[in-house]
Amino acid sequence: MAKQSPIPLLTDGKRVDGRLPEEHRPVTMQVGVLPNANGSALVAYGNTVVLAAVYGPREPIPRYITVPDKAVVRVRYHMAPFSTDDRKNPAPTRREIEISKVVKQALETVVFLEQYPKSTIDVFLEVLQADGSTRVTSITAASLALADAGIPMRDLVVGVSVGKINDTVIVDLNKLEDNYGDGDLPIAIAYRKNWVLLMQLDGVWKPSEVKRGLELAFKAAENIYRNMREVLKGRYMAVIQQ
Numbered sequence: 226m227a228k229q230s231p232i233p234l235l236t237d238g239k240r241v242d243g244r245l246p247e248e249h250r251p252v253t254m255q256v257g258v259l260p261n262a263n264g265s266a267l268v269a270y271g272n273t274v275v276l277a278a279v280y281g282p283r284e285p286i287p288r289y290i291t292v293p294d295k296a297v298v299r300v301r302y303h304m305a306p307f308s309t310d311d312r313k314n315p316a317p318t319r320r321e322i323e324i325s326k327v328v329k330q331a332l333e334t335v336v337f338l339e340q341y342p343k344s345t346i347d348v349f350l351e352v353l354q355a356d357g358s359t360r361v362t363s364i365t366a367a368s369l370a371l372a373d374a375g376i377p378m379r380d381l382v383v384g385v386s387v388g389k390i391n392d393t394v395i396v397d398l399n400k401l402e403d404n405y406g407d408g409d410l411p412i413a414i415a416y417r418k419n420w421v422l423l424m425q426l427d428g429v430w431k432p433s434e435v436k437r438g439l440e441l442a443f444k445a446a447e448n449i450y451r452n453m454r455e456v457l458k459g460r461y462m463a464v465i466q467q
């Protein structure tokens with residue numbers, strides 16, 4: 226049973242921030258924000274803001290972590306101490322270790338790892354501001370930063386969260402909805418490939434609700450994917466002109 230929310234999560238079909246169930250928060254994104262990184266991106270889903278930096282492909286330290294015939298993707302997801310209302314302890318938590326692992330798995334499916342034997346691709350994800358859905362925002366940011374680094378990929382990966390308030394399926398959970406809703410389901414989608422790379426279901430869902438959640442996630446992913454392509458195109462044009 227979900228904890229009781231301090232305020233109603235759904236009133237006359239509208240959510241706490243005035244959105245409709247199928248409405249995503251505004252998404253903004255920039256690439257090439259950190260000149261010293263090989264690739265970088267700053268992505269916001271509403272008030273959730275994530276900075277991604279990619280270093281590599283490069284020779285890893287320590288060297289023993291390499292694999293002879295392909296690259297290894299290392300991911301560090303971290304919430305900045307100032308990203309939440311209560312100061313978050315900067316030491317890595319079990320939650321951060323788990324999120325790093327699932328993001329790594331989603332990314333490794335799309336990167337052409339075999340093109341970079343014996344090397345690592347390091348992805349750093351720093352949550353600058355947390356208001357729900359940080360892992361899916363991180364996935365979008367990581368994918369953009371990898372593309373900004375020029376790393377060949379089968380597809381871009383888009384992260385979208387869906388959730389449930391009573392029987393209503395909603396898209397893009399904010400913190401209140403995540404903490405007090407009846408279920409959440411972060412999803413990673415390689416949109417052009419039509420692949421689902423991550424689904425982490427929490428709560429009790431009917432099959433029809435999962436289906437509705439996937440539909441909403443793909444609909445949201447379509448817009449975000451288009452946005453990602455535009456931002457990358459702008460970036461490549463600027464590089465070509467330079």
Ligand code: CDP
Nearest residue numbers: 309310313355356357358359360361400403
């Ligand atoms: O962020 P995401 O939804 O992927 O993961 P979660 O573990 O379901 O966390 C939901 C939300 O709780 C986060 O997005 C943050 O807004 C908040 N949170 C927090 O304020 N402090 C933490 N140490 C962990 C999460």
